[in-house]
Amino acid sequence: MATPKALILRAPGTNCDGETAFAFQLAGGQAERVHLNRLLDQPNLAEGFQILCLPGGFSYGDDIAAGRIVGSQIRHHLDEVLRQFIDAGKLVLGICNGFQILLKSGILLPDSDDGHPPATLAWNESQRFVDRWVHLKTFGDKCVFLKDIEKMYLPVAHAEGRFAARDAATLAALDKADQLALRYTDAAGGEAAFPDCPNGAQLGVAGACDSTGRVFGLMPHPERHLDPTHHPRWTRGEAGEVGDGLKIFQNAVEYFS
Template sequence: MATPKALILRAPGTNCDRETAFAFEAAGGAAERVHLNRLLDQPQLAEGFQILCLPGGFSYGDDIAAGRIVGSLIRHHLDEVLREFVDAGKLVLGICNGFQILLKSGILLPDAADGHAPATLAWNESQRFIDRWVHLKTNGDKCVFLKEIEKMYLPVAHAEGRFVARCSDTLKSLDQSGQLSLRYTDAAGGEAAYPDCPNGAQLGVAGACDATGRVFGLMPHPERYLEPTHHPRWTRGEAGEVGDGLKIFQNAVQYFA
């Protein structure tokens, strides 16, 4: 089969698109960075790709709210295109700002019957930007991107990453369905409090997927830990043979192999 191709969608303020493209290529795929305006003008471009990735950064300066502007543009101009993309069995990944966009566009978690989003990413409880490394564990086996991954150690860098469901019933439903697929933990793998859970997310949620497991968003940055030397203590021998984040991209590429 031809090498799976990833469309890395960038916008003004995106700053992790090159690293994310490199991650897909390191995983054996091909990647092309495409500006949002180009996709708005030629939405049929998406047909030539198997994976869509919304990388990290500060799209449109995070004006109004993080990911809000790109999310709105998708809702009003690309909603049908992206839903056809997902319905065709393809994959969508949102990292940090990309996760915020996926939630605000309704692509990851469809709006409730009353038109309200089932969950959002709110300001960190500390009310400040957090930049640190965190321990993570997977929850269930629904998510394609997390196949054969039990735990990871990755960096986070965000101000609006606190996962909040609209109500307790929605949170319970998402949890029971296995869609709250990535959680923060402490160093021992137990329940995380601040600073191990850097933002105060409900149930320590660090990432979530849709009902199919093929649309996934996470706040940590897997593209920032691909090689052993990316680990903050690699000189002390704490890094593995490869970075923990690489497996996420390998899973996406191998899904089509």
């Protein structure tokens, strides 16, 4: 089939769209950066793509809350478009601010019957912006983007990344369904405390997927570790043959092979 195409949706304040487009191209796909206003004006643009990605950054300056404005625009103007996109068997990825948008729009985890979201991304427990590298481990085999990945080492850079479910029952249900697919660990792969878990997330959750495994959001930045030289200690021989984040994009492209 034709080379899979990724729509990289950007908004005012997005600043990782170029790197994310490059990641999909490096993985063997095509990528086009599309401004949110263009998609709002021409929703049928999405039909020409197999992957939709919401990259990292600070959409609308995070002036209300991280991802809240774009999430609201999607919820009120593009919800049907994205639902059709997902129902067609396509993929959606949200990175950092994109993860925040996916949760606030209800696309990743649909609202409960009472109209409230099952989970959100709240302020880091430290109440500070955190910028560091973290160890990660995958859980379950539901998520398409994490196929054949056991662990990763990726950077995080956020102030609102603490995964918090609305209650204990919801958290347990998501865990049982293998939707809490990516979690922070310490260097040995064990349970992480601060700073290995940079935000205090419940169960150390760094990423979550929907019930199909085809919609995935994560706080770490895979597009910032594509090449071995991106590793902060590559000169000491600690990097692999490729950057840990590349496999996520390769999995998305190869899904349509």
